Amino acid sequence: MLPEKFKERMRAYLSEKEYEEFISSFDTDERYQALRINELKSDVLSAKEMLSYLGNNVPWEKTAFYYNEDPANMVTPGKHPYHEAGLYYIQEPSAMSPVCFLDPKPGDKVLDLCAAPGGKTTQIASKMKGQGILITNEINRDRARILSLNVERMGISNALVTNEDSAKLASVFEGYFDKILVDAPCSGEGMFRKNDNAADEWSMENVKTCALRQEEILDNASKMLLPGGRLVYSTCTFAADENEESILKFLCAHSDFHVVKVDAFDGMDPGRAELISPELRASLEAKDKALFEKSLEQIQYSIRLWPHKLKGEGHFLCVLERDGELLKESSFVPGGRNIPAKPECIKPFETFVMESLKFDKKTFELKRGNIYCRLESGQELKGIIFMFGDQMYLAPGDMPSVMGLKCMRPGLHLGTLKKDRFEPSHALALLLKKEDVNIAFDHDADSDDIKAYLNGQTIRAELSGQKGWALVTASGLSIGWAKAAGGMLKNHYPKGLRINYA
Numbered sequence: 001m002l003p004e005k006f007k008e009r010m011r012a013y014l015s016e017k018e019y020e021e022f023i024s025s026f027d028t029d030e031r032y033q034a035l036r037i038n039e040l041k042s043d044v045l046s047a048k049e050m051l052s053y054l055g056n057n058v059p060w061e062k063t064a065f066y067y068n069e070d071p072a073n074m075v076t077p078g079k080h081p082y083h084e085a086g087l088y089y090i091q092e093p094s095a096m097s098p099v100c101f102l103d104p105k106p107g108d109k110v111l112d113l114c115a116a117p118g119g120k121t122t123q124i125a126s127k128m129k130g131q132g133i134l135i136t137n138e139i140n141r142d143r144a145r146i147l148s149l150n151v152e153r154m155g156i157s158n159a160l161v162t163n164e165d166s167a168k169l170a171s172v173f174e175g176y177f178d179k180i181l182v183d184a185p186c187s188g189e190g191m192f193r194k195n196d197n198a199a200d201e202w203s204m205e206n207v208k209t210c211a212l213r214q215e216e217i218l219d220n221a222s223k224m225l226l227p228g229g230r231l232v233y234s235t236c237t238f239a240a241d242e243n244e245e246s247i248l249k250f251l252c253a254h255s256d257f258h259v260v261k262v263d264a265f266d267g268m269d270p271g272r273a274e275l276i277s278p279e280l281r282a283s284l285e286a287k288d289k290a291l292f293e294k295s296l297e298q299i300q301y302s303i304r305l306w307p308h309k310l311k312g313e314g315h316f317l318c319v320l321e322r323d324g325e326l327l328k329e330s331s332f333v334p335g336g337r338n339i340p341a342k343p344e345c346i347k348p349f350e351t352f353v354m355e356s357l358k359f360d361k362k363t364f365e366l367k368r369g370n371i372y373c374r375l376e377s378g379q380e381l382k383g384i385i386f387m388f389g390d391q392m393y394l395a396p397g398d399m400p401s402v403m404g405l406k407c408m409r410p411g412l413h414l415g416t417l418k419k420d421r422f423e424p425s426h427a428l429a430l431l432l433k434k435e436d437v438n439i440a441f442d443h444d445a446d447s448d449d450i451k452a453y454l455n456g457q458t459i460r461a462e463l464s465g466q467k468g469w470a471l472v473t474a475s476g477l478s479i480g481w482a483k484a485a486g487g488m489l490k491n492h493y494p495k496g497l498r499i500n501y502a
Ligand SMILES: C[S@@+](CC[C@H](N)C(=O)[O-])C[C@H]1O[C@@H](n2cnc3c(N)ncnc32)[C@H](O)[C@@H]1O
Pocket: 095, 113, 114, 115, 116, 117, 118, 119, 120, 121, 138, 139, 140, 143, 165, 166, 183, 184, 185, 186, 213, 217
């Protein structure tokens, strides 16, 4: 049931005809499901061949496709081993649009400020191709944990996952990022169609509270952006208080920012300046008339996604840029670089690399905690190896250290040091390709063997004397480690992730 006050407000927002179209979109059963291919794991063409149920492309995200869940015909992508292998991320189609306009590139320094569970972070990482710095943050600890698991599942090597508020981050990362995404906490009206309970918690008071929080988050985000940098603001709500009004307040308080006119896709609408309240207009105009008029003029360049106009739920986004020229040469690393691990810590890892991985020996270098290792698949392990207690991580040389920050994952987790032994991590398994290891056991992703493995059971294998760490792959995609010894293949799939497919 939609709240009466919500309907009343929407009726005031829209013409009679449009209100009817909008409101009847809640009565249809038509909902759009989509998934996005993780290009860190597979190119889109090969993945499409593996996932025969995929339908049309999501127009604004070339790596994403619509599908219809159909358990009777085994089309349940969230429950398939490919999901555990990180081949794709299931994401609401409209929610994919902000990252398309953020346009992250390999080598960028990107912040995803409100990131859990990680839909947009994993989309950003897929586009960065493991190059550059991605800092992904979530204020809620339990949600930050889920974000961190999704970063692991998708095989992301260049991300730092933090659990901070925006003010704390702004105090460390002032003027550091090329690109920032603020996918703001909001009243979630755009989710009313998808999630039956979403409307239960709705109130006009909550809309106002969200708007205040957004103002604070946006202000902190702006401090962290370089001149010439891009900031995308998005919500999944229809309330103008949290959309056009948030942007207008921001522009009137930050005269060095402007809205970028971007090419919207078919079905996307311009933002609606006419929804901004007379009270807000008057108060902003009284402060600085010229800035107010200049800001108001730009609201039309923000974008609204309406469920009755495209194949997706309600969303709002606005692409902002900070005036100035983007200078990328700076070697400044806020908080300082990570301190390389000591040789005695690195030694067991080096032994693991020599015994278990396939790589180009001619270009391999491991000196003073800095590694360059070109794996057989062509992907590289490179950067600084550092310790976090007994856990070993790898991050790009210019990745900020996490000194003073609450951190869930300071880079690629390589593994654990156990006395003088190194035990590789699940994150490393999910990064590696089948051809990167000396021992791999591949089974069809739909086989009972893979289901048994993901359930923690010992798996069948022809060992013929092989010993050591073995990568288990599902139709060629890595899903975890096993250890071959004494003719057995011991399952090392993490206990907390095990799945019972029965
Ligand atoms: C819309 S959700 C993010 C969805 C995410 N970007 C994705 O694509 O999966 C907004 C997130 O902001 C978080 N949040 C709430 N208050 C916050 C604050 N003051 N600062 C930063 N994040 C906050 C919420 O916990 C929530 O996880």
